[in-house]
Amino acid sequence: MTPTAAVVSRVEHVDVLIVGAGISGIGAAYYLQEQHPHKSYAILEARGATGGTWDLFRYPGIRSDSDLHTFGYEFKPWRDDHAIATADKILAYLRETAAENGIDDKVRFHHKVLGAAWSSDDARWIVDVERTDTEELVQIGATWIFCAGGYYRYDEGFTPHFEGRERFEGQIVHPQHWPTDLDYTGKKVVVVGSGATAVTLVPAMAEKAGHVTMLQRSPTYIMPVPSKDVFANTAKKLLGDKRGYALTRRKNILKQRAVYRLCQRYPGAARRLIRYLNAKQLPEGYPVDEHFNPAYNPWDQRLCAVPDADLFKAIRAGAASVVTDRIATFTRAGILLDSGRELEADIIVTATGLNLQAFGGMSFSVDGEPVCLPDRVAYKGMMLTGVPNFAFAIGYTNSSWTLKIGLLCEHFCRLLAHMDTNGYDTARPELDDPDMETRPLLDFGAGYVKRAIGQLPRQGVGEPWLMSMSYHTDVKLLRDDSVIDPHLRLTASGAAAAVVEREPAVSG
Numbered sequence: 001m002t003p004t005a006a007v008v009s010r011v012e013h014v015d016v017l018i019v020g021a022g023i024s025g026i027g028a029a030y031y032l033q034e035q036h037p038h039k040s041y042a043i044l045e046a047r048g049a050t051g052g053t054w055d056l057f058r059y060p061g062i063r064s065d066s067d068l069h070t071f072g073y074e075f076k077p078w079r080d081d082h083a084i085a086t087a088d089k090i091l092a093y094l095r096e097t098a099a100e101n102g103i104d105d106k107v108r109f110h111h112k113v114l115g116a117a118w119s120s121d122d123a124r125w126i127v128d129v130e131r132t133d134t135e136e137l138v139q140i141g142a143t144w145i146f147c148a149g150g151y152y153r154y155d156e157g158f159t160p161h162f163e164g165r166e167r168f169e170g171q172i173v174h175p176q177h178w179p180t181d182l183d184y185t186g187k188k189v190v191v192v193g194s195g196a197t198a199v200t201l202v203p204a205m206a207e208k209a210g211h212v213t214m215l216q217r218s219p220t221y222i223m224p225v226p227s228k229d230v231f232a233n234t235a236k237k238l239l240g241d242k243r244g245y246a247l248t249r250r251k252n253i254l255k256q257r258a259v260y261r262l263c264q265r266y267p268g269a270a271r272r273l274i275r276y277l278n279a280k281q282l283p284e285g286y287p288v289d290e291h292f293n294p295a296y297n298p299w300d301q302r303l304c305a306v307p308d309a310d311l312f313k314a315i316r317a318g319a320a321s322v323v324t325d326r327i328a329t330f331t332r333a334g335i336l337l338d339s340g341r342e343l344e345a346d347i348i349v350t351a352t353g354l355n356l357q358a359f360g361g362m363s364f365s366v367d368g369e370p371v372c373l374p375d376r377v378a379y380k381g382m383m384l385t386g387v388p389n390f391a392f393a394i395g396y397t398n399s400s401w402t403l404k405i406g407l408l409c410e411h412f413c414r415l416l417a418h419m420d421t422n423g424y425d426t427a428r429p430e431l432d433d434p435d436m437e438t439r440p441l442l443d444f445g446a447g448y449v450k451r452a453i454g455q456l457p458r459q460g461v462g463e464p465w466l467m468s469m470s471y472h473t474d475v476k477l478l479r480d481d482s483v484i485d486p487h488l489r490l491t492a493s494g495a496a497a498a499v500v501e502r503e504p505a506v507s508g
């Protein structure tokens with residue numbers, strides 16, 4: 001759809017269009033309406049429900065591996081006694097936030113954003129939207145787009161090619177598309193993979209299944225953590241919900257940072273510590289190094305948490321086991337491994353990951369020129385060079401995703417305030433040095449990142465071009481530092497220009 005002048009003048013216009021009603025989009029709406037109560041906004045959500053990730057995934061045991069004191073919003077205490085929480089509790093928390101702040105009313109369900117065209121003359125986006133319920137195409141105008149579309153494709157999880165897949169006579173299931181009627185009681189289950197999803201699924205399914213085997217090509221770091229945080233629950237009792245939550249949040253931020261730093265600085269010691277904690281949970285004589293000692297260093301890829309050591313308990317009880325080997329082929333009855341061993345299975349779960357997708361799969365053009373994402377560089381981890389009035393929400397991969405989103409929302413709201421005060425209507429990051437050294441947007445070794453890294457924008461090697469993964473760096477950059485930056489061109493077009501001429505700029 002190409003916006004014609006006639007269409008442009010007719011389309012509805014909002015000040016901010018938020019894409020996605022997951023934890024990030026609902027959070028962005030909260031900050032926006034708190035800081036800018038007079039701005040109009042809408043949330044476009046492709047699905048028929050809020051919650052994003054926490055509504056989409058329905059596999060047994062689905063839970064966070066972050067503590068909710070840092071994964072939850074800064075402005076809304078997490079009250080449940082469990083710090084590591086199941087999806088239904090996270091969803092209830094998100095939906096309560098949306099309901100009590102009137103954010104629900106702003107969500108337009110079944111609205112999938114396909115692309116957006118920026119016009120510098122009008123200083124606005126025209127956004128192409130597909131109604132996923134009626135297949136109708138509609139357009140909406142927006143001064144800003146805040147994209148909170150997550151980081152992976154919703155329609156399809158990642159499954160590698162498995163030789164002989166069609167021969168297998170049992171059922172093959174992907175965790176992203178869990179059949180509601182799947183009955184695995186008493187059945188032999190093989191879960192292929194060893195990431196966060198696999199380590200959640202294995203103990204949960206082991207409660208009912210005949211036996212669950214986790215089949216991994218190579219080991220992952222697995223860290224037992226208590227599902228309840230004694231400190232948090234005591235602080236809540238003594239100080240009340242709000243102050244107890246704030247204190248626990250601060251404690252956990254410091255703890256996450258300390259653990260991450262320890263792992264990065266002393267990988268050998270961290271590796272030995274994790275191995276020791278694993279060995280303590282496993283039966284005597286268990287081949288710990290074969291199944292739980294990865295080739296990479298701790299936190300070079302995400303570390304998987306297992307609440308109350310549930311995976312290890314299932315292994316100790318004999319209800320689950322781990323096999324480290326490669327798949328030669330699927331057979332009629334299961335999986336034949338490179339070693340020659342065959343794993344029998346009634347059900348094979350391919351916990352093989354996600355398909356990474358940036359910005360909800362939207363395409364962009366600026367004044368008629370298509371935007372090629374790999375040619376763009378992230379600015380302050382929230383905007384793209386040469387793309388005006390577009391902010392995006394990509395959180396941390398080494399601690400709670402949402403810790404970053406809160407800071408981004410604060411910065412975004414401060415930027416809007418500064419622009420309003422000074423009569424600017426356009427903010428566009430510009431790279432002065434086209435030969436600046438760049439590197440991949442996400443420096444994270446996970447398979448789903450590596451597979452898609454070439455399709456993503458890039459980051460630089462110094463501020464403000466870094467995709468920082470450090471909360472403390474971001475507090476300074478996004479919360480404390482000015483929104484004014486020589487690399488962010490703030491301009492006024494048309495009516496706004498007249499305002500700028502009359503009013504001197506103030507600092508932000």
Ligand SMILES: Cc1cc2nc3c(=O)[nH]c(=O)nc-3n(C[C@H](O)[C@H](O)[C@H](O)COP(=O)(O)OP(=O)(O)OC[C@H]3O[C@@H](n4cnc5c(N)ncnc54)[C@H](O)[C@@H]3O)c2cc1C
Binds near residue numbers: 045362399
């Ligand atoms: C199983 C699982 C467990 C996880 N556990 C943790 C954890 O414990 N801690 C942690 O920090 N992170 C975790 N993550 C990462 C997690 O996805 C994020 O932390 C967080 O939930 C992302 O929230 P979000 O709102 O940014 O994105 P999402 O939850 O992905 O929500 C995005 C929303 O945008 C909508 N959308 C996307 N594209 C469009 C479009 N073009 N038009 C309209 N709407 C669109 C989607 O339908 C969706 O509702 C986990 C991820 C998975 C898959």
